[in-house]
Amino acid sequence: GIMTTHVFHRNPKLELPTAVSAQGIYITDEKGQTYLDACGGAAVSCLGHHPQPIIDATVAQLETMAFAHTGFFTSQPAEKLAAKLAAHAPTGIDKVYFVSGGSEAVEAALKLAKQYFLEIGLPDKSHIIGRRQSYHGNTLGALGSGGNQWRRRQFEPLLPPNMTHISPCHFWRWGAPGETEFDYGQRVANELEAEILRIGAHRVAAFIAEPVVGATMGAVPAVDGYFQRIREICDQYQVLLILDEVMCGMGRTGDLFACQHDEITPDIVCIAKGLGAGIQPIGAMLCQGFIYDAIVGGSGFFQHGHTYIGHPTACAAGLAVLDVLTETPLLNQVKQQGDLLQTRLREALGSHPWVGDVRGRGLFIGVELVQDPSTKEPLDSTLKVAAKVKAQAMHYGLMCYPMAGTIDGQHGDHILLAPPFIVKDQDITAIVERLTNALDTVYSEVAAVV
Ligand code: PLP
Secondary structure: OOOOOOOOOOOOOOOOOOEEEEEOOEEEEOOOOEEEEOOHHHHOOOOOOOOHHHHHHHHHHHHHHOOOOOOOOOOHHHHHHHHHHHHHOOOOEEEEEEEOOHHHHHHHHHHHHHHHHHHOOOOOOOEEEEEOOOOOOOOHHHHHHOOOHHHHHHHHHHOOOOEEEEOOOOHHHHOOOOOOHHHHHHHHHHHHHHHHHHHOHHHEEEEEEOOEEOOOOOOEEOOOOHHHHHHHHHHHOOOEEEEEOOOOOOOOOOOOOHHHOOOOOOOEEEEOHHHOEOOEOOEEEEEEHHHHHHHHHOOOOOOOOOOOOOOHHHHHHHHHHHHHHHHOOHHHHHHHHHHHHHHHHHHHHOOOOOEEEEEEEOOEEEEEEOOEOOOOEOOOHHHOHHHHHHHHHHHOOEEOEEEEOOOOOOOOEEEEEOOOOOOOHHHHHHHHHHHHHHHHHHHHHHHHHO
């Protein structure tokens, strides 16, 4: 209970079940209730909860050499994982800086962008442009670069000053009447150019964005042409393009790197979550060879580092995950099962009075809830529908990831689904059934009150 725990919980007022074991796509609590994990926690557990090859590789590394500090040694797992990531990464991405999670990967990316321009003699380039309704992590730099108003608000005075934000790309919500998807994408991409010109190109270091916006908006991919225009603008004004694939990367969308779908090459890309599949905490910041060369040929080193960077055991787990993702047909299944899940969700919920939109890519899917699908008017935020859906889903034995604030940090609700890549057809049936039950229960509760 609340009074007896010494854990400073994420949300101290929630009564949490105690998880004790896990197999496949299920977690079991100490009372014996099982929960189907339809969100991978937060898009983490991409191979389910007991991926034997990853566990074996992790245990083997623990037995051989758990840790060797990177100030003294490199390690075989780090070398192998970096080589394999570079081999499968977008063109030119050549160097890998290992960290322990997504926020750390973003911090490293922001600092690398700043140091790069120092090294090449452009010290004024220190401004970062991000997007509203995005999330890049909870450390102060990452939080500052993100545009999640709800997460930022109380820490505003501590956030770095040289960070501003442009519109996200979410056609269903913000496309103008009569505007094509493509034209909308170009219009919001051109906000980047306007913002660079407003700040002064000589002052802007980088633009950061999630290729598919995750928790903040609920699996929203950009429209066709958007990221190509973004890439063009970055090239024109010598602004580095940082892609945050912490949530959408590592096969989640069906491609190893989400940006492969957009056919663009980032200058820096951040990954985490699925890279360790939940077996080990690991993230990475990957960069173009020219950035690395500027650092090594300039001051000689990147002024950064944490104790646990390049942790051999974490890298061994990451390498085993990457082996599965690149050497088995699993990512084809991600596309197939993702399409199936979207289809089934539309069949079951398409005419639900609250369901406005079902979207996503691969096994990264969002269901946006609204008061009125025809006007897209959001639900009354005081009803706390997202939180209620999460609680009801747990009651039905389903883990999903509902969030509020989809539109502006306060208004809007969505449910994010990011099940393990190993989901079978019958699992998808169970996910849709349980989610429908949870949503119907919350709907009748709320309707009874209103
Ligand atoms: N970037 C994105 C897109 C994320 O979704 C997250 C976490 O949800 C982060 C960064 C931060 O990662 P972490 O929680 O591992 O620090």
